[in-house]
Amino acid sequence: MKRLIEKWKKLNKFARISICIVLGITAYRCADFFPHTYMWLTHHPQMYNAELEPEFPSWFNVNFGSLEGPDTNKNGIRDDVEIYMNREFEDLGEGEIAILHQYARMIQNRLKYPVGHEYSKKHWEERKHLYACIFILADIKATASSRANYKFMNKDREFVFRKVINSLSRDLREARFMRQFSGHSTMSDSSFWNFVHLEEQCHFSKNYSDTLRKDFFIKKKKAFGKYGKRFYDSYERKYGKSKRYLYEDYID
Known part of the structure; x- marks a missing residue:
């Protein structure tokens, strides 16, 4: 140990800085090597949503292949991320899980x-719809002491983001991609439209979507009062009548 210290002292400033940089980058890149490898050695594929999850990929396969990484079941989510999510979010509801899977695919x-x-x-349209879906769930689950806002599920989304963006190269690529949207707004233009298209935009099941829509349309009917038909006429002039069957029972 003393010899190492003596050799370190003999190095010039540039050499010391270079070694520190190399060690820092190595530590950053390999930070999850041991927990990832443990998962790789102990993982056994399980059934989730009536489908068998993929094999857990090795750390080298995830970090030394393409930036996208392995996606053997072609569902748009990297295999290791999908398995981590299955374990982490097994107690969440259907709506939250659907949103988190959509979020993982988007990341x-x-x-x-590439940029451009x-x-x-x-992608930006998908992002707008995703935040609209998040706000829909936040509004439904909000209480007097917990106002609906875009921070809903923030920790869960952060978990997914950090699992997908788990290296410096991925971090830089993701940041470069998002810089092209500087100044864009994530606000969606119609909350009513989002409720009409829950299956397509939020990837909720039909039964879950119908339940959410029913509560929403009942509230809207009470809020609109005698002006309800005027609202629906205006909405259909902009978006058409293809989804009228979903809300026609609530038009006075």
């Missing part, structure tokens, strides 16, 4: 597509 796509790709416009 994954930031690594898949034609997907970029679609």
Whole structure:
């Protein structure tokens, strides 16, 4: 140990800084090596949502392959991230899980597509709809002491983000992709439209969507009063009548 200290003292300032940088980068890149490898050695695929989850990929496969990483079941979520999510969120409700899976796919796509790709416009629309879905659930689950806001599920989303963006190269790629949206707004233009399209935009099941819609339409009917038909006429002029069957029973 003393010899190492003596050798360290003999190094010039540049050499010391270089060694520290190399060690720092190595430590950052390998921080999750042991927990990841433990998961790889002990994992046995289980059934989730009537589907068998993939094999847990090795740390080297995740970190030394492409930025997107392995996705053997082609569901848009990296295999290790999917398995971590299955374990972490097994007690969450259907709506929350659907949103988190959608969020994971969205983050994954930031690594898949380069800046300026034609997907970029679609990505921002997906992001707007995602936040609309989050706000819908936040509003439903809000209490007198917990106001609905965009921080709903913030810790869960942070967990997913850190599992997907688990290296410096992924962090830089994701940041570069998102810089192209500087100044954009995530606000959606119609909360009513979002409720009409819950299955497509939030990826909720039909039964769950119908339950949410029923409560929402009942509240809207009371709020609109005698002006309800005027609202629906205005809405249909902008968005059409293809989804009228969902809310026609609530039009006075």
